[in-house]
Structures are given as structure tokens and as C-alpha cells.
Amino acid sequence: MRQFKKQARVILIDDNYDHLAGVRELLSMERSFDVVAATTSANQGINLVKKHKPDVVLMDMNMPEMNGLQAIQEIEELGLDTKILALSAYDDADLIFRAMKLGAKGYVLKTMAAPQLIGAIEEVANGKVYMPPILTARFFDYFQKSFKEEKIAQQKAQDSNYLSDLTPREEEVLDLLTQGITYKGVAQQLFISETTVKTHVNNIFQKLQVSDRTQAVLYAINNGFLNRKKLKKMMNKE
Amino acid sequence: MRQFKKQARVILIDDNYDHLAGVRELLSMERSFDVVAATTSANQGINLVKKHKPDVVLMDMNMPEMNGLQAIQEIEELGLDTKILALSAYDDADLIFRAMKLGAKGYVLKTMAAPQLIGAIEEVANGKVYMPPILTARFFDYFQKSFKEEKIAQQKAQDSNYLSDLTPREEEVLDLLTQGITYKGVAQQLFISETTVKTHVNNIFQKLQVSDRTQAVLYAINNGFLNRKKLKKMMNKE
DNA sequence: ACCGATGTAGACCAAAAGATTAACAAACGG
DNA sequence: CCGTTTGTTAATCTTTTGGTCTACATCGGT
Numbered sequence: 001m002r003q004f005k006k007q008a009r010v011i012l013i014d015d016n017y018d019h020l021a022g023v024r025e026l027l028s029m030e031r032s033f034d035v036v037a038a039t040t041s042a043n044q045g046i047n048l049v050k051k052h053k054p055d056v057v058l059m060d061m062n063m064p065e066m067n068g069l070q071a072i073q074e075i076e077e078l079g080l081d082t083k084i085l086a087l088s089a090y091d092d093a094d095l096i097f098r099a100m101k102l103g104a105k106g107y108v109l110k111t112m113a114a115p116q117l118i119g120a121i122e123e124v125a126n127g128k129v130y131m132p133p134i135l136t137a138r139f140f141d142y143f144q145k146s147f148k149e150e151k152i153a154q155q156k157a158q159d160s161n162y163l164s165d166l167t168p169r170e171e172e173v174l175d176l177l178t179q180g181i182t183y184k185g186v187a188q189q190l191f192i193s194e195t196t197v198k199t200h201v202n203n204i205f206q207k208l209q210v211s212d213r214t215q216a217v218l219y220a221i222n223n224g225f226l227n228r229k230k231l232k233k234m235m236n237k238e
Numbered sequence: 239m240r241q242f243k244k245q246a247r248v249i250l251i252d253d254n255y256d257h258l259a260g261v262r263e264l265l266s267m268e269r270s271f272d273v274v275a276a277t278t279s280a281n282q283g284i285n286l287v288k289k290h291k292p293d294v295v296l297m298d299m300n301m302p303e304m305n306g307l308q309a310i311q312e313i314e315e316l317g318l319d320t321k322i323l324a325l326s327a328y329d330d331a332d333l334i335f336r337a338m339k340l341g342a343k344g345y346v347l348k349t350m351a352a353p354q355l356i357g358a359i360e361e362v363a364n365g366k367v368y369m370p371p372i373l374t375a376r377f378f379d380y381f382q383k384s385f386k387e388e389k390i391a392q393q394k395a396q397d398s399n400y401l402s403d404l405t406p407r408e409e410e411v412l413d414l415l416t417q418g419i420t421y422k423g424v425a426q427q428l429f430i431s432e433t434t435v436k437t438h439v440n441n442i443f444q445k446l447q448v449s450d451r452t453q454a455v456l457y458a459i460n461n462g463f464l465n466r467k468k469l470k471k472m473m474n475k476e
Numbered sequence: 477a478c479c480g481a482t483g484t485a486g487a488c489c490a491a492a493a494g495a496t497t498a499a500c501a502a503a504c505g506g
Numbered sequence: 507c508c509g510t511t512t513g514t515t516a517a518t519c520t521t522t523t524g525g526t527c528t529a530c531a532t533c534g535g536t
Contacts, residue, residue, distance in 0.1 A: 100378060101385050129378040136374055140338060140367040147339050167482060180453035182522070195485050202524070212492085212524075214452050215418035221459065405512060420492070434514050440494070450494075450522085 008125035011052060012038035013045035014060035026114055042066035046074050053080050056125050061088035061095055069098055076103040083124045093142035096135055106130035161223040165207045173200040178217050246363035250276040251283035252298035257348060264352055280304035284312050291318050294363050299326035299333055307336055314341040321362045331380035334373055344368035392462060399461040403445045411438040416455050
């Protein structure tokens with residue numbers, strides 16, 4: 001059955017003419033591919049994609065006029081089911097990460113052997129994701145590092161903040177403040193007098209070392225007060 | 239040289255005793271591994287990790303008492319350079335994603351053939367990331383889907399918000415408001431009178447359909463006003 | 477039984493915020 | 507050239523907010 005499958009229609013975009021020609025030559029010898037267009041210009045490439053709606057685009061990342069990431073983004077925004085295989089001379093983790101984030105279905109290096117490249121395009125044409133093991137490792141290193149940093153930053157914010165000084169009641173009041181509710185509204189929701197709300201709010205200001213509600217709300221947001229609330233809810237559920 | 243390398247010290251944590259015993263048996267035949275401990279309890283496993291500080295932990299994901307993700311998190315928080323290889327019977331994309339996010343150095347399936355498993359542990363012991371191609375594909379699908387959804391949500395927020403109705407000057411004022419600055423302060427920073435600031439703020443309220451500064455700030459934050467500012471800065475730079 | 481923390485509340489005052497109306501100049505678009 | 511948008515300012519007024527001080531009830535721990 002499989003040998004009767006339609007040829008995968010491919011467009012090549014690579015500002016290096018020699019490499020472009022080389023890949024075109026290579027693919028022309030494979031009967032499973034039909035290179036419908038090839039260009040050294042990213043802008044022109046995007047137009048060709050619009051016109052031909054190919055199955056696969058082999059997209060160089062390092063182009064002068066337009067960055068390959070932008071090109072990927074624009075093609076993805078067309079909403080076609082064209083699969084993009086990113087191509088680069090370098091194994092830059094950040095570039096790989098961002099290309100995949102934008103929806104690239106794979107990432108290959110120019111240094112890869114021809115059979116591997118063919119294989120990669122085939123995989124992608126068949127709707128799979130292709131990533132060589134070396135890049136997978138790079139990707140995950142970067143992926144984990146970025147999450148670790150995010151976590152450390154959050155941790156730091158949690159540790160050195162005054163939110164933990166608040167009493168339960170004050171937390172309730174702050175919660176309502178972060179919803180943009182006035183004294184009167186808070187008083188009604190908590191069934192207490194407006195004066196009491198004011199007292200609480202004043203205490204909150206002192207504890208958070210701010211001088212008005214807007215700053216208090218900003219402080220709460222910047223220091224993960226909202227996240228904390230969600231966590232507490234989750235804890236109670238489980 | 240390589241054959242003189244120290245054995246990798248491994249701890250196995252798997253609530254299925256049969257599988258645990260099987261893997262232990264398998265690894266005992268490999269001279270490159272030294273299984274220093276094995277347990278069916280996640281809690282006990284964590285204590286064993288603290289005690290032995292192994293090179294690699296093979297961690298089952300589906301355990302009754304404690305979720306494998308929590309166990310990974312706790313071990314990672316110890317700050318050792320113990321590498322965790324996650325192990326599961328199922329190829330659940332969300333689980334894979336979260337395990338890697340928490341710092342797992344690889345993910346293997348219980349259905350994998352013995353030589354593959356050996357290879358995976360070796361890779362991880364050598365500081366590399368190991369992920370079988372099938373799971374790589376699953377991972378990236380999930381990864382891209384989650385970013386796509388995020389983007390769509392942002393897009394939606396961008397489209398149906400009133401922030402784009404603001405004039406440049408009003409944006410400047412709102413920017414300062416989101417920093418918790420008073421009328422007087424804004425007036426000083428923009429070299430205009432306090433009255434003018436009030437006029438701008440009033441216009442902002444009407445355009446954003448809110449009735450006080452706190453709500454305006456919350457609206458701005460929830461609708462990506464701060465992100466937009468960053469984007470504009472980036473545009474100017476490049 | 478006392479003390480401290482918490483939650484409640486009132487009075488009073490000052491400052492800031494917000495609403496409304498009116499006005500004028502500059503820039504921009506048709 | 508004229509109308510609209512934008513940015514500016516003033517005067518006035520009401521509402522809300524924030525600060526301070528005092529007071530009382532409750533609860534938990536020493």
C-alpha cells in the first residue's frame with residue numbers, strides 16, 4: 001500500500017544557493033518527493049507556500065533579510081497543514097526551542113548526512129515530529145534550565161515577601177482588593193462594617209510596606225498572591 | 239579507558255515488586271551498574287536517595303502512595319547531581335511533559351526491551367538526556383499544543399480588548415498607573431498638570447469601562463498591556 | 477488569670493481620587 | 507479649509523481612600 005502513497009510536495013527555502021541546489025538535487029532523485037519550488041528568499045518563500053500549499057517546507061533558520069523564526073510564524077498563521085522542518089547550520093538550543101514553540105515539526109542540521117535528511121523529511125511528511133538525538137538532548141537541557149530559572153525566581157519571590165505576615169482575614173480582604181472592589185463592596189461581601197475593612201486595609205498596607213491599594217494589589221500580583229490562592233484551593237480539593 | 243570508568247550507582251523505585259525484581263536482576267548482570275538499593279515505596283526511596291546519593295534513580299511514575307512527579311520534585315530539591323530516569327507503563331504526554339519539566343533526565347516505558355533500558359540508563363548516567371523517539375514525538379505534540387493554546391488565548395485577549403482604543407498619551411499614563419503612582423507623581427513625570435492627568439485617567443476609565451484606578455490596572459495586566467509595552471520596546475531596538 | 481494576636485467598630489480628619497463642565501491649541505485627515 | 511482627534515488646563519464638587527486613635531470581644535498559650 002505504502003508505495004502508492006502520493007508524493008510529498010516540498011518547498012525549499014534557504015538563502016545559501018549552493019546548499020539549496022544540493023538539497024534540490026538530492027530530493028529530485030527520491031521518487032517520494034516532489035520539489036514544487038525552491039527559493040533563497042524568505043519573503044518569496046512565504047508567497048510560494050501560500051500559492052502551492054505544500055506538504056512540507058524545509059526552512060533555513062539563518063537568513064539575512066528575514067529571520068527563519070518569523071517566517072515559521074507567518075506560515076503557521078496561515079493555518080494550512082503544511083509541516084515545517086527547520087534547517088540550520090548551528091545547534092543553538094534557544095533557536096531550536098523557539099522554532100519548536102512556533103510549531104516547527106522538526107529540526108535538522110546542515111551537517112547531517114543525506115540519508116538522514118531524507119528520513120527526516122519523510123517522517124515530517126507523514127505527520128510525525130523529527131528531531132535528531134543530539135538536538136533532543138540540547139533541547140531538553142534548555143527546556144529544563146528555563147523551567148529551573150523560572151522556579152528559582154518564584155521561590156525567591158515567595159521567600160522574601162511580606163505576604164506571609166498577613167492574617168487569614170487580611171488575606172481575604174486583600175483577595176477582594178485584587179478584584180478591584182471598594183471598601184463598601186468588601187464590607188458587604190464579608191458582612192462587616194466599612195470601618196473594619198479600613199482597619200484591615202491599613203494593617204495590610206503596613207505589613208506590605210505600601211501606601212495605597214493599587215500598590216498593594218501590584219505587590220500581591222508580583223509576589224504570587226494569586227498563585228498561592230490557587231494552590232490552597234487545590235490542596236483542599238485533594 | 240572507558241571500561242575502567244566507575245560503575246554507575248543506581249537506585250530503583252517501583253511499586254510493582256515483580257517489575258522491580260526483574261529490573262534488578264537485569265542490571266545485576268551488567269558490570270557497569272551497581273544497584274545500591276531498590277524499594278517499592280516512594281517515601282522510602284527518597285530516604286534511600288538522601289542516604290546513598292546515587293548517580294541514577296529509576297523512578298516509577300504510577301505509584302499509589304505518592305505520585306512519581308512529587309517524588310521527582312523532592313529529589314530534585316535536594317540539589318544532588320542524581321539523575322532521574324522516569325519509568326512508566328503509559329505514554330501519557332502530560333506526564334512526560336511534567337516529569338521533564340521537573341528535571342527528569344529521561345523517560346522510558348516498561349514495555350521497552352531490556353537492551354534499550356540498559357542503554358537508556360547508561361546514557362543518563364553519562365549525563366545525557368534519554369528519550370525514545372516515540373515519546374519525543376508525543377512530547378513535542380503536547381509541547382506545541384500547549385503553546386498554541388496559550389497563543390490563541392493571548393490572541394483572543396488582544397482582539398477583544400479596549401486597550402487599543404487608548405491614545406499614546408493615555409497609554410503613557412496607564413503605564414505609570416500600573417506602577418502604582420499617584421496623580422501628583424504622574425503629573426511630575428510627564429511634566430503636565432495634575433488636572434490633565436485626571437482628564438486622561440477619566441478618559442482611560444471610560445475607554446476601559448472601569449470606574450477606578452485599581453480596576454484599570456487589573457484590566458491592563460489581564461489584557462497584556464505590559465507584554466505589549468515590552469514588544470514595542472523590542473521592535474524599536476531591532 | 478493575664479497577655480498578645482486577631483477581628484471587630486466608631487469618630488474624626490486630611491488627602492487623594494473621581495465626575496463634570498468648559499475651554500483652547502495643535503495636529504491630522506479629508 | 508473645516509471637522510475630528512488629541513493633548514492640555516481650570517474650576518468645582520462629591521466620593522473614596524488613607525491615617526490615627528481609641529475601644530472592646532475572643533481565642534490561644536504561658
